[in-house]
Amino acid sequence: MQKIFDDCYELDKRCYEKFDLSEEILMEHAAQGMERAVRDKAAPGSSVLIVAGPGNNGADGITLARLLHGDYHISLYLPYGARSAMARLQLKRVQQLGLDIAGSLAEHPDVIVDALFGAGLSKALDIRGMEIVDRLNGMGGYKIACDIPSGIDPDGNPNPIAFIADKTVTMGALKKALFSDFAKQYTGEIEVANLGLSRSIYEHHTETFLLEAKDFNPPERENPAAHKGDFGHLCVIAGKKSGAAVLCGSAALRFGTGLVTLMSDRQIENRPYSLMQSGDLPENTSAVAMGMGLGVEYDPIMIKSTIIENDIPVLLDADVCYVPWLKKLLEKCSKTVVTPHPKEFSALLKTLDIDDPDVSEIQRDRFGWARRFSEAYPKSVLLLKGANTLIAHENMVYVNPLGTQVLAQAGSGDVLSGLVASLLAQGYTPLNAAINGSLAHALCARNYKGAGYSATAEDLIEEIRWLKPSL
Template identity: 70%
Template sequence: MQKIFDHCYDLDRRCYEKFNLTEDILMEHAAEAMNRYIRDYEGPKERVLIVAGPGNNGADGITLARLLHGDFDVSLYLPYGAKSAMAKLQYERLCQLGLEPVSTLPAHADLVVDALFGAGFSKPLDTRGIDLVDALNRMEAHKVACDIPTGINPEGNPNPIAFKADVTITMGALKKALFSDHAKPFVGEIEVADLGVPRRVYEHHTDTFLLEEADFNPPLRANPASHKGHFGHLCVVAGNKGGAAVLCGMAGLRFGAGLVTLVTDRHFEHLPYSLMQSGTLPDTTTTVAMGMGMGYEYDPILIKSAILERDIPVLLDADMCYVPWVEPLLANCSKTVVTPHPKEFAMLLKTLGIDEVSITDIQNDRFGWARRFCERYPDTVLVLKGANTLVASNGMVYVNPLGTPVLSQAGSGDILSGLIASLLAQGYTPLNAAINGSLAHTLLARRYEGANFSATAEDLIEGIRWLA
């Protein structure tokens, strides 16, 4: 698990004031990190194009040009000149080596470094900037972004377009802007450059974290004398579209729940033999999952009353975002996870009276809207699905960046609900169930061996057996 920050200005200032490291020293380390990456890169790299902006991000690029000069055919392009104090200083140093910037953008390069605008970029690119980024994106070259790809604003949105990097070498620490859904197609692989002190020294307190594969804690069984009753009883409420509940239930069973029952007022034909069904909520229930395929008109009064009376852990998904009686569950259940995609989340915010926003609003500020929801319901764990799924609770946000296009098919969300609900049933806390269920979901996608367009929900369920 790694720390994520909104920005690194305070962290840099701490280096100046506490560790007596100057801005110049930090910049040399930033450029040296890019220098090492380029020298270690095994692809074509004889011709290196560095496009540097007028500020300190550009100064990093100018410094890099100095470090590469003599060993590579370096073209330094300064479309806006060098304007910040550090950019001017680094430019003066570069000139002492006899390397002059090129006056026009070269047509070809083996490796392109984008050092135009970094974390301070906020206003939209002007016409010149748009044309330049578009030209860089069309080049057939390996592309490296310095700190943050040009065009990505602090919320992680292309403004209006962005440099498409194969790798982003971000300076000092991970930034929130790198992990928006809109930024994911542009950042490529992400590496963090140390700036003169180790990251554990440079970084301080944060409330945002990046999840990694190593954080996954599967529900392995250690007791050789265990039986099914030790691993919980998951009940999945089945409504209008029973297939969604079956997928959820099978995922929950495969992920370790001791018993799984579909709770429904109608009889299911051809139900998998491993699943049970009941018209009422069994007394042994340890978690309820509801919403997937339920329908907006469905109101399981007895189930709702039993959940509230016994304070059973509950997972709420999909159609639950549209029904008014979601509010008493969120307000009164002490162990609750809600798992909407952006459209459902926008409807949930409206249903709860928090705000009326569009899907675009949600996607443009996923972190902000997740935090606003959790301020209203601090005891609820939110799993906001997306390219980079957010798990948010009580002021903390965890980012799962491991998702792939394999998950872009019907039933994927039902599988996620089953994974999380299964862990709730087995005694995980809501936050740990959400984190580990989300990680399991993305690991299933990453380990799928077929073409990424070919996976089905059933394939994901089958893959659960190999997650340990």
């Protein structure tokens, strides 16, 4: 798990004031981080185009040009000149080495380095900036962004377009802007450049974290005398579209739940033999999953009262986000996980009288809206689905960036619900169930060996059997 920050200005300031590390020292290390990225990808003698902006992001790029000059064919292009003190200083140094400044963008470079604006972008790209970024995106060659791809604003939105990188070398620490849903297609691989001291010292307190594969903690079974009753009993409420409940229950059973019952007063056709069915909530239920395929007119009065009276852990998904009785459930129960996609989250915020944003507003500020929900319902865990899934609880936000296009299939969300609910039934806390269920979901997608467009929900369920903790 790694720390994420809104920005690194305070972290840099702390380096200057507490550790007597100058701005120039940090800049030299930043450029060395990009230098390693270039040398790892391109052999000496390759052509490298560096497009540097007028501020300190551009100064990083100019410093990189100095470090590479002599080993590579460098084309340094400064469309806005060098305006900051550090940019002018680094430009003077590189010119003293005899490197001429290019008057236009080089054609067909092997490596392209975007050092235009990075985290310093406070407004939309101007016409010239858009033209440059558009031309860079149209070029071949390996593309590296310095700190943050130019055009990405502090909330992670292209403003209005952005550089499309194969790798982003971000300076000092991870930034929130790199992990919006919109930013994912621009950042490529993300690497943190060391700025002259360990990240454990450079970084301080944060309330935002990046999840990694090594954080995955599956429900391993170690007791050879165990029986099915040791691993919980999940009740999945089946509604009009019972196939969603079947997928949820099948994923839960595959992920280790001892017993899974589908609750419905109608016979569920093509129900797998391993899934039980009942018209009532089983007495030994250790968790409930509801919402997937439920139908918004469904009002399970008995289920609600039983869950509230016994404070049964409950996963709430899909159609539940639209029904008024959800508010009472979240207020009364202490072990809830809500798993909406952005459209359902928009409805959820309205249902709970928090606000009435549309989907586009939510997507432009996913972190902010997730925290607003968490502040209003601190006992509940929110799992906001997306390209970068967010898990929010008690003002802490965890980002799962591991999902892939494989998950863009019908039924994928029902499998996720089953994974999280399975862990709830087995005794995980709601937060740990959400984190580990989400990681399992993403890892199943990554492990899938078929074509990216070909995976079905059933394929994801089959992949669960191969999941193991990362060593």
